[in-house]
Amino acid sequence: MTTPAQWAELVTTALLGTDRRPLEAADAPGQVLRQAARHRVLDRLAAPSMIEDPDPAAPPVGAPIQAGRPAPEPADRLLDQLLRTPDPALVSCWLSVCADRGCVVSALHWTALARLAARSTGYDRSALGAALGPRGRWFLQQNPEWRRLAADAQAPVAPPGPPDRPSAPVLTADDVLADPERLLAHPQPWGPDLVSAAYAVLGGEGLVPPSRTFASRLGIALPTELYPSIARAGEFYVLAPDASPARRRTIRDRFVTLELAAYARAAIHHAFTDSSTSITRAEIPHV
Numbered sequence: 001m002t003t004p005a006q007w008a009e010l011v012t013t014a015l016l017g018t019d020r021r022p023l024e025a026a027d028a029p030g031q032v033l034r035q036a037a038r039h040r041v042l043d044r045l046a047a048p049s050m051i052e053d054p055d056p057a058a059p060p061v062g063a064p065i066q067a068g069r070p071a072p073e074p075a076d077r078l079l080d081q082l083l084r085t086p087d088p089a090l091v092s093c094w095l096s097v098c099a100d101r102g103c104v105v106s107a108l109h110w111t112a113l114a115r116l117a118a119r120s121t122g123y124d125r126s127a128l129g130a131a132l133g134p135r136g137r138w139f140l141q142q143n144p145e146w147r148r149l150a151a152d153a154q155a156p157v158a159p160p161g162p163p164d165r166p167s168a169p170v171l172t173a174d175d176v177l178a179d180p181e182r183l184l185a186h187p188q189p190w191g192p193d194l195v196s197a198a199y200a201v202l203g204g205e206g207l208v209p210p211s212r213t214f215a216s217r218l219g220i221a222l223p224t225e226l227y228p229s230i231a232r233a234g235e236f237y238v239l240a241p242d243a244s245p246a247r248r249r250t251i252r253d254r255f256v257t258l259e260l261a262a263y264a265r266a267a268i269h270h271a272f273t274d275s276s277t278s279i280t281r282a283e284i285p286h287v
Contacts (some may be wrong), residue, residue, distance in 0.1 A: 066135040068104040075271035076106055082264075083112050088122030089213075089220050090261070094268050095123075099130035101272045110139055118149045129153030173197035178207045184217055195226060196233075202254040203237030204247060215254045219261025227266050230259050231282035238285050248287040255284045 071079070079094050091113070098105060105113070110132065117123040129137050132153065140150035176183045176197035183190065183198055198218055201210050222230075234255035238248055259282050266279050 063138050064134040066104060066133050068102055068133050071098050071103040071105055072272060075103070075268070076109075078267060078271045079105065079109060083109065083116075086116055087216070088116075088120060089217055090264050090268075091116070092122075092124035092127055093220050093265055095127035095131040097268050097272055099127055103131070103272070104133035104136065105131045107136070107139075110136055114140055114143070114146055114149060117153075118146050125149060125152040177201060177205065180206060180208075180210050180214055184214075184221055188221075188223065190223075195222070195229070199229075199233040199237070202258060203233070203240070203251055204243075210254070215257040216261040219258045219263075220265050222258075222262050222265070224266045224269050227262050228280075228282060230255065230262055231284065234259070234282075234284040238287060245287065252284055252287050259284055 070076075075094070075098065079091075082090055082094060095105070095113075113123075113128060113132075117125055117128050129140075129152070132140070137150065137153055140146045140153055171182060171186045171194060173193045173196065176194055177200060180198060180201045183194055186194070200206065202215060202218075219230075234252070237243075238252045238255065240248075243251065263279070263281065270279060
């Protein structure tokens with residue numbers, strides 16, 4: 001068997017001979033290179049496989065049967081749009097709604113979703129696994145680079161009895177004004193006072209400024225039926241008479257971000273229903 005050192009020596013000899021050997025010679029450089037290449041191929045074919053099959057007699061495991069119905073066509077088109085400029089929160093929202101409706105994502109999106117989720121933990125891997133279905137989760141296991149993702153995307157085993165959920169701590173509007181992140185960690189449904197406090201935080205009345213992603217995450221978590229309230233709250237805070245022009249621009253940017261995320265969430269839910277009603281877009285006043 002040719003060793004790497006012998007291979008390098010053989011190629012070097014052939015290249016050095018190009019200046020001093022006639023082309024019609026029996027050992028012309030081209031013939032030497034072709035001979036070396038043939039020997040190299042034979043060596044690789046004769047070498048033992050790098051990946052040993054633990055059970056050569058066992059038949060290959062095929063893909064499992066897919067479970068769940070395909071996502072509706074409007075929802076599939078919406079996911080295609082979301083993947084063009086992917087936002088982890090919005091894509092995760094789509095996957096969660098898909099799984100909750102008993103649907104599975106089209107195989108055309110499996111690779112794109114896997115690549116995104118493998119690069120960032122911002123994507124909900126449990127929702128991804130549920131939306132992929134058994135065959136999609138099997139697909140993840142075929143790529144060694146997605147091994148960790150495949151493990152995280154496995155469907156959780158439901159406990160035999162009802163889950164023992166501890167009662168959620170009481171959250172007040174003052175708590176939201178002091179720390180708006182507590183609202184996003186609080187289970188729903190949210191009372192009107194908590195939602196109003198969240199709007200006040202975006203309007204600059206909180207004890208601390210909201211984080212850069214708070215508005216978009218709030219929009220995704222906001223119940224769809226509260227979407228029309230965004231325009232009313234935005235108008236109240238953007239057009240406040242005592243606000244400076246700079247503050248108005250900041251407040252408007254927050255409410256625009258909130259509206260975009262909430263509209264996308266409403267569009268996702270709408271795409272998975274058979275309803276023919278359209279969504280009236282909320283408008284944030286200009287400044």
